[in-house]
Amino acid sequence: MNRYLAVLGRQPEISVAELEAVFGDVSQIASGKLAVFSAESVDICRFGGTLKFAEKITLSPIEFLRGLPEGKITIGVSDYSKKASRKTATMEALKLKKILVRHGRSVRVVENKDAALSTATSLHNGLSGKNERKVELIKVDDDWYLVVGVQDIDAYARRDQARPARDAYVGMLPPKLAQVLINLCGVLPKGATMLDPFCGTGVVLQEALLMGYRAYGTDISEKMIEYSRKNLEYFDFENFKLEVGDATRHKWGEKVDAVACEGYLGKPMSQIPGEMKLKEQKQECGSIVLGFLKNLTRQIELDTPVVIAIPAWLRENNKYERLDILDEIEAMGYNVHSKSREGLLYHRPEQIVARDIIILRKK
Numbered sequence: 001m002n003r004y005l006a007v008l009g010r011q012p013e014i015s016v017a018e019l020e021a022v023f024g025d026v027s028q029i030a031s032g033k034l035a036v037f038s039a040e041s042v043d044i045c046r047f048g049g050t051l052k053f054a055e056k057i058t059l060s061p062i063e064f065l066r067g068l069p070e071g072k073i074t075i076g077v078s079d080y081s082k083k084a085s086r087k088t089a090t091m092e093a094l095k096l097k098k099i100l101v102r103h104g105r106s107v108r109v110v111e112n113k114d115a116a117l118s119t120a121t122s123l124h125n126g127l128s129g130k131n132e133r134k135v136e137l138i139k140v141d142d143d144w145y146l147v148v149g150v151q152d153i154d155a156y157a158r159r160d161q162a163r164p165a166r167d168a169y170v171g172m173l174p175p176k177l178a179q180v181l182i183n184l185c186g187v188l189p190k191g192a193t194m195l196d197p198f199c200g201t202g203v204v205l206q207e208a209l210l211m212g213y214r215a216y217g218t219d220i221s222e223k224m225i226e227y228s229r230k231n232l233e234y235f236d237f238e239n240f241k242l243e244v245g246d247a248t249r250h251k252w253g254e255k256v257d258a259v260a261c262e263g264y265l266g267k268p269m270s271q272i273p274g275e276m277k278l279k280e281q282k283q284e285c286g287s288i289v290l291g292f293l294k295n296l297t298r299q300i301e302l303d304t305p306v307v308i309a310i311p312a313w314l315r316e317n318n319k320y321e322r323l324d325i326l327d328e329i330e331a332m333g334y335n336v337h338s339k340s341r342e343g344l345l346y347h348r349p350e351q352i353v354a355r356d357i358i359i360l361r362k363k
């Protein structure tokens with residue numbers, strides 16, 4: 001087992017939950033910006049909540065760099081130490097360059113705009129672990145790590161924006177979040193069937209197929225099923241099944257190994273809703289979620305993972321009001337993950353309707 005460092009995304013509690021679901025024990029360090037865990041290997045391409053993966057190096061940084069293949073070296077340094085700053089990161093990088101130049105190596109240093117290099121800076125300078133002479137080192141106090149994977153933000157943009165069938169009204173589920181929802185189901189065998197009963201334009205299905213799963217999508221709207229079909233066929237996917245069906249009543253025609261989805265989030269909102277409007281939306285959304293889960297529990301096997309994003313609404317106190325339905329869900333025959341009770345909220349700053357991620361298992 002190797003020891004890995006993860007640079008967490010904008011909402012670290014979700015990033016950690018995703019890593020824990022796949023790798024088990026995860027410990028946060030460096031003011032919650034980083035996490036460490038053990039694994040045989042890691043693939044940055046399948047983790048929506050992690051910005052970078054890095055491995056601890058046993059040599060000193062200069063000894064490690066001197067051992068790189070001949071040719072020009074490109075170095076980037078990210079500093080997550082207690083007193084880190086743009087200045088400390090730059091000084092470390094220039095110190096390494098000075099020693100390497102003294103030993104006859106040609107060196108380019110990637111400029112720091114902050115203590116840590118951004119994902120875009122690392123990616124666009126080739127510091128993604130794929131070129132042995134282009135490296136990013138992460139410093140955490142006295143420990144050093146080599147970056148072995150950087151989140152490919154360009155690939156996410158292509159998968160999101162290139163899809164021919166899009167619908168802003170029903171919402172744009174980010175591919176990163178779709179990956180998180182799938183990973184929160186835990187480790188599944190290749191070829192396992194992933195169900196999305198609110199499949200919309202097919203983002204969860206798309207990401208499940210990229211992870212090597214079989215995708216099974218249903219939606220109450222025939223239009224959305226056609227959108228999903230167009231999008232999946234655009235990317236030349238084959239191992240999927242689509243059906244029109246109301247999630248609160250539909251009979252899924254085959255065994256399902258896991259469920260990952262974004263449920264109905266209610267009507268789009270551009271401002272904080274009043275009490276009456278919020279009450280109406282909570283009643284409507286809660287009824288659909290509970291109806292779906294009641295229908296589903298009769299059709300899946302024990303211990304089947306179910307991960308669903310449901311709405312939470314921004315209030316005047318700048319906090320989010322959630323659907324108070326977890327006890328009802330548990331009474332239906334589901335175990336509710338403790339992190340779901342604490343609240344895994346996915347949202348941009350000041351976003352009116354957040355996504356509240358609920359992690360369940362059939363009991």
